[in-house]
Amino acid sequence: MKYDKAYFQPAVDYIKSQIGGFEPKLGLILGTGLGGLAAQIEDPIEVSYKDIPNFLVSTAPDHAGKFIFGTLCGKKMMCMSGRFHFYEGYAFEQLVAPVRVMKMMGVERLIVTNAAGAVNTDYAPGDLMMITDHIKMTGASPMCGPNADDFGPRFFDMTRVYDRSMMAVARECAKRAEIKVHEGVYFFFTGPQFETPAEIRAVRVLGGDAVGMSTVTEVLTAAHCGMPVLGFSMISNMAAGILDQPLSGEEVTEIAEKAGPRFSAYLADVIRSL
Numbered sequence: 001m002k003y004d005k006a007y008f009q010p011a012v013d014y015i016k017s018q019i020g021g022f023e024p025k026l027g028l029i030l031g032t033g034l035g036g037l038a039a040q041i042e043d044p045i046e047v048s049y050k051d052i053p054n055f056l057v058s059t060a061p062d063h064a065g066k067f068i069f070g071t072l073c074g075k076k077m078m079c080m081s082g083r084f085h086f087y088e089g090y091a092f093e094q095l096v097a098p099v100r101v102m103k104m105m106g107v108e109r110l111i112v113t114n115a116a117g118a119v120n121t122d123y124a125p126g127d128l129m130m131i132t133d134h135i136k137m138t139g140a141s142p143m144c145g146p147n148a149d150d151f152g153p154r155f156f157d158m159t160r161v162y163d164r165s166m167m168a169v170a171r172e173c174a175k176r177a178e179i180k181v182h183e184g185v186y187f188f189f190t191g192p193q194f195e196t197p198a199e200i201r202a203v204r205v206l207g208g209d210a211v212g213m214s215t216v217t218e219v220l221t222a223a224h225c226g227m228p229v230l231g232f233s234m235i236s237n238m239a240a241g242i243l244d245q246p247l248s249g250e251e252v253t254e255i256a257e258k259a260g261p262r263f264s265a266y267l268a269d270v271i272r273s274l
């Protein structure tokens, strides 16, 4: 299968038929616990993933499964409430869908967010980390298979995908709000199992500050089509083996939801300032 513009055109046509001429410019993918920000979108128009042809259906718990279009802090947004993960059973190649559809809808820049486990022991649950780079050591990529030349080249640059000018704006916002936003490297695991303590020690040696099971497929797809990205992790837990206790999905969701409002307020200010 070639996931090119012709493949996604029915999805784009359907979405356009639902949103009455609205032209989104900024994409936002909301991670666990960040649903609150979606509620602030003015005049929202929702489009369920399940109604979109040639698209994917969200299966993860706590992920709503819809695009929300509307204005947030003065920006015309295409927001994903609920996202797609490799561990749900999709092939990496299928995971290009959301960002390619965003690109075809006219989205120029992308903000990605997630909940992540802290590998860096200077971090604590509830903290925020701006993603300055990532590491993915699992072999496959969303860009495997025939290249969709109408989105980008076969081989593409990853040195500047986390956009320096957007990061500078985010830094200024943190300074103004007097909140600490760490800057670190997001290390991707496919999941759905959490990592072993030995894997987390390895991540630390390799230079990772936080671990998670999302985001990187979206960032790669954005990089391929030349879309600048700003990324944030909300630290929901210390990664495996740091504390003498097991990890659970419930803990991740609980902490992410508790820290959600503070993160949302900061993110709203970043969106306004971009």
Ligand code: HPA
Binding pocket: 115, 116, 117, 118, 189, 194, 195, 211, 212, 213, 236, 237, 238, 239, 240, 247, 252
């Ligand atoms: N590991 C992987 N993914 C995660 C974690 C974690 O510790 N916390 C939230 N998402």
